[in-house]
Amino acid sequence: xxYIDLYLQEIERRLxxxxxxxxxxxxxxxxxxxxDDQNPAPDQAPDExxxxxxxxxxxxxxxxxxxxxKHNYLIGPNLFPTYLQVLKVVLIIASxxxxxxxxxxIVSQTSVDSSMFEAIGESIAxxxxxxxxxxxxxxxxxxxxxxxxPEQWKVKIESExxxxxxxxxxxxxxxxxxxxxFEITFTLIFIVVINSFLDRIGIYFLxxxxxxxxxxxxENFLRYIPWITTNAVLGILLDLYLIRKxxxxxxxxxxxxxxxxxSIALSFVILTGPDFITINASALQGLNxxxxxxxxQLTRVVNIAVDGLLGLSIFxxxxxxxxRIYETFIKGNYAHIEISEE
Amino acid sequence: MIDNTxxxxxQNLIQELRRGVIVLAVLSQLDQEQYGxxxxxxxxxxxxxxxxxTLYPLLRRLEEQxxxxxxxxxxxxxxxxxxxxxxxxxxxxxxxxxxxxxxxxTVDELLNxxxxx
Numbered sequence: 001x002x003y004i005d006l007y008l009q010e011i012e013r014r015l016x017x018x019x020x021x022x023x024x025x026x027x028x029x030x031x032x033x034x035x036d037d038q039n040p041a042p043d044q045a046p047d048e049x050x051x052x053x054x055x056x057x058x059x060x061x062x063x064x065x066x067x068x069x070k071h072n073y074l075i076g077p078n079l080f081p082t083y084l085q086v087l088k089v090v091l092i093i094a095s096x097x098x099x100x101x102x103x104x105x106i107v108s109q110t111s112v113d114s115s116m117f118e119a120i121g122e123s124i125a126x127x128x129x130x131x132x133x134x135x136x137x138x139x140x141x142x143x144x145x146x147x148x149x150p151e152q153w154k155v156k157i158e159s160e161x162x163x164x165x166x167x168x169x170x171x172x173x174x175x176x177x178x179x180x181x182f183e184i185t186f187t188l189i190f191i192v193v194i195n196s197f198l199d200r201i202g203i204y205f206l207x208x209x210x211x212x213x214x215x216x217x218x219e220n221f222l223r224y225i226p227w228i229t230t231n232a233v234l235g236i237l238l239d240l241y242l243i244r245k246x247x248x249x250x251x252x253x254x255x256x257x258x259x260x261x262x263s264i265a266l267s268f269v270i271l272t273g274p275d276f277i278t279i280n281a282s283a284l285q286g287l288n289x290x291x292x293x294x295x296x297q298l299t300r301v302v303n304i305a306v307d308g309l310l311g312l313s314i315f316x317x318x319x320x321x322x323x324r325i326y327e328t329f330i331k332g333n334y335a336h337i338e339i340s341e342e
Numbered sequence: 343m344i345d346n347t348x349x350x351x352x353q354n355l356i357q358e359l360r361r362g363v364i365v366l367a368v369l370s371q372l373d374q375e376q377y378g379x380x381x382x383x384x385x386x387x388x389x390x391x392x393x394x395x396t397l398y399p400l401l402r403r404l405e406e407q408x409x410x411x412x413x414x415x416x417x418x419x420x421x422x423x424x425x426x427x428x429x430x431x432x433x434x435x436x437x438x439x440x441x442x443x444x445x446x447x448t449v450d451e452l453l454n455x456x457x458x459x
Contacts, residue, residue: 019402025414026378026398026423033379033422059395067399 003051004031007061014065023068031058075142083142087135089181089243094134096185098127104197172247173327180239187232187239194225203279205286214283216302221276227266234259253328260321264314271310275303364392366442368400369427369435372410377422401425409434 008024015023034054035046058064075083102123193201202215238255245252270276279302281295367390371381378398385392404410409431415424427435 022423023398023402025421029377029420029422030379030394030398032420033377037379037383057394064395067395068402 001051003048003055004028007031007055010061011065014062015068016070027058027064031055034058073146075139075146079142079146083138085177085243086142087138088177089184090134090138091131092178092181093185093188094130095127096182096189098123098130100189100192101126104200174247175242175245177243180243184236184239187236191229191232194228198222198225203283203287205283207286212286214280214286216277216279216283218276218278220274224266224270224276231259231262231266234262248324248328250328253324256324257321260317264317267310267314267317271307271314275299277302277306364390364396364400365404366435366438367392368397368404369409369431369438372425372427373432375415375424375426377415377424381425404431 008028011027012020012024031054034057035051036042038050038054039046102120105119105123198217198221199215200213201217202213204211204213206212234255238252238259241255242248242252248256277299279295279299284295284298367385368381371384376384378394378401381401382392382394382397401410401412405412405425408428410425411428411431412423412425415422
């Protein structure tokens with residue numbers, strides 16, 4: 001009976017915890033029935049060869065146990081498309097941040113020597129390890145969802161489909177997941193940069209064989225940072241909503257117009273506020289060209305140019321808002337249906 | 343490479359065909375209590391071969407779906423798990439039988455028609 005015990009042990013460790021004992025008991029009982037059935041002398045103990053042939057007939061422990069396991073998928077077909085989508089977004093964001101790390105590593109080096117290449121090498125290695133980590137976390141999360149979410153929840157997805165939905169689908173402004181992922185990445189990088197590395201945005205020049213930077217944003221800019229950050233975070237929240245929804249609905253349009261209004265107000269405040277860019281005389285000197293103007297003059301010109309850009313962006317944002325409102329609420333009447341559904 | 347010989351393709355499709363019919367065959371025998379092995383033998387005797395690896399998990403699944411009831415019987419030399427149609431299962435079997443008859447006659451007819459052509 002040694003073989004039967006070993007056989008059952010092998011099955012046991014592959015069985016789901018639920019009903020494990022019961023299943024094993026049933027298999028044991030069946031094996032004994034089979035042996036009895038094939039034993040020419042029922043009053044004698046079966047010989048080993050016969051036991052082995054019965055086990056062979058019953059099948060490998062792996063195969064037997066597999067039939068009792070419901071979860072043969074890590075991530076099932078219902079979840080798989082969503083999994084791929086999320087994976088794409090997360091990988092793009094993770095690589096965006098690794099590239100940012102690489103750029104910072106290069107920029108923060110004070111001299112061009114072997115330590116710089118070491119830092120770059122480390123950042124590239126970091127890129128791969130962060131991509132693998134991101135991949136691992138997303139995959140594990142989905143495997144978890146696959147195992148914990150109720151069946152009907154997974155099946156529900158397409159149950160209430162109506163042919164009329166095709167008409168709605170036709171009018172929908174679909175979002176491209178990769179575009180949004182890039183947008184989120186750059187917005188996150190932007191947030192990190194203006195909050196933590198503002199002093200690194202500046203003029204770079206070589207001084208005695210070392211890279212030196214002179215920041216260009218002055219203290220007037222600092223008070224805008226919380227507002228710019230808020231605006232950017234709202235943008236990311238909207239992007240996340242769009243990823244979930246898959247298309248621009250009325251709520252997303254309202255959100256976008258609201259964010260636009262905030263950027264317009266913010267741009268206006270910055271435009272009418274004091275100059276926030278200063279170019280120091282030392283930076284101008286460091287750049288080492290024959291300047292026929294002073295640093296103060298250059299500062300003035302740059303600020304006027306930036307104000308001009310801000311004015312253009314206000315105009316552009318207004319146009320964008322009007323276009324969105326028109327497209328969603330006036331041209332496409334499906335938007336009303338969307339609202340009433342929520 | 344896909345194994346595209348007549349034998350393999352036939353085997354694959356026959357297996358698919360049998361998969362649905364197996365449930366019907368199993369339920370048909372369970373108006374009386376049976377334990378797994380006896381059920382398998384019984385089906386085999388009547389010409390319905392079922393792989394044991396398929397049969398026992400199937401019995402458990404049908405029990406989870408309340409189509410079968412089960413109990414451990416201690417009357418014999420060793421404990422055996424007996425299965426029996428529940429009253430719910432009886433109704434399911436009745437409905438399936440009606441559908442089976444319909445499908446059979448339709449498909450039979452279709453196949454005969456094809457032969458005449």
